Amino acid sequence: MGYRIVVAGATGNVGREVLAILADREFPIDEITVLASARSQGDEVDFGETGRKLKIQNIDNFDPAGWDMAIFAIGSDATKVHAPRFAAAGCIVIDNSSLYRMDPDVPLIVPEVNPDAIDGYTARNIIANPNCSTAQMVVALKPIHDAAKITRVVVATYQSVSGAGKAGMDELFEQSRNIFVGDSAEPKKFTKQIAFNVIPHIDSFLDDGSTKEEWKMVVETKKILDSKIKVTATCVRVPVFVGHSEALNVEMENELSAEDAQKILREAPGVMLVDKREDGGYVTPVECVGDYATFVSRVREDPTVENGLALWCVSDNLRKGAALNAVQIAELLGRRHLKKG
Incomplete structure (x- = not known):
């Protein structure tokens, strides 16, 4: 016996990945429906590689009563309108937007890292999915933290354009093509040319000079992993279509050799x-596309600090950074709270 599940935002990059992963992982489904805005009503989307087509319904007119859970990939503005409505109807919302991540009554979940926190979903009937760059980082940090207690993390990210949606991917493609033929490469989605360039700016700037993306990595890591960990981040957009990379420098309370860290990471979930x-x-990012794992490489000791490690972390941001993590939350929710049969 399975679940009645809703995927909202099924026409976007993340929504399509959610459908593919639900099918690929054979998530127990009795009934599934797909939602988007009015302009997509009546369009069809693939349910992974099952050969089944699903017809888009208008989310504005959808009645969520009687549905078990809904995976939202519709952005903060639409989520603000619809998530409370779904939650009030008894349909548990798993939200990919940033809207509820720091709400103290909404658990922020990475199943490999803090599965027990999902028990708090009953306060609002909403569960938040973390930022893509945070999700892969905490998966890599969790086993190290358990072994040696991390005190400080310095991270530089190299984030693909798919993190900015279809418009970001289109801009990289079009600018690259235009440069080769001598046409203009004026930016539209990004603040500067992204093709053959890197941009140290993701999301809006804050008063302290950091960006909102960098702030998210700081506060989300504290909420998911440990509030005592100090985090500083520099987030950079790079001309890669899919796959986020991170260079991590970690300081720990206790000594942990690179060799021991490798052994621990080799056995770590995810x-x-x-x-x-x-x-x-x-x-590298090219090799991680379509994979479920968070890949870790270049593990080495940092001799400039006491109990320091450096490592390289790569993951498909549309998967672990969004869709896969949301489906894993749905699986965890089912196992712990919505058991069928």
Whole structure:
């Protein structure tokens, strides 16, 4: 016996990935429906590779009563309107937007890291999915924190344009093509040219000079992993279509050698250690696309601080950073609270 599940935002990058992952992981479904805005009503989307087509309904007119859970990938503005409505009707919302992440009554979940926190969903009937860059980072940090107690993290991200949606991917493609043929590469989605360039600016600037993306990594890591960890981040957009990368520098309370860290990471849930210390013995964004794992490479000791490690972390941001994590939350919710049969 399965669940009655809603996917809202099914026409977007993340929504399509959610459908693909639900099908691929054979999530127990009795009934599924897909929602989007009025302009997409009547369109069809694929239910993964099952060959089944699903017809889009208008979310504004949809009655969520009687549905078990809804995975939202519709942005903060639409979520603000619809999430309370779904939750009040008894349909548990798993939200990919940033709207509820720091709400103290809404659990922020990465199942490999803080599964027990999901029990707090009953306060609002809403569960938040973290920022894409935060999700992969905490998966890599959790086993190290358990072993040696992390005190400080310095992270520089190299984030793909798919994190900015279809418009970001289109802009990278169009600018690259235009540069090759000598046409203009004026930015539209991004603040500067993204093709053959990097932009140290994601989301809006805050008063202290950091960006909102950097702030998210700080506060979300504290909420998910440990409120005592100090985090500083520099988030950079790079000309990669899919896959976020992160260079992590970690300081710990207790000593942990690179060799021991490798052993721990090799056994950690959600982590794939690829660290051969030779040409090509590491993972890049191109290689992580379509994979479920968070890949860790380049694990080494940092001799400039006491109890320091450096490592490289790569993951498909549309999967672990969004769709996969949302489906894993749905699986966890089902196992712990919505058992069928």
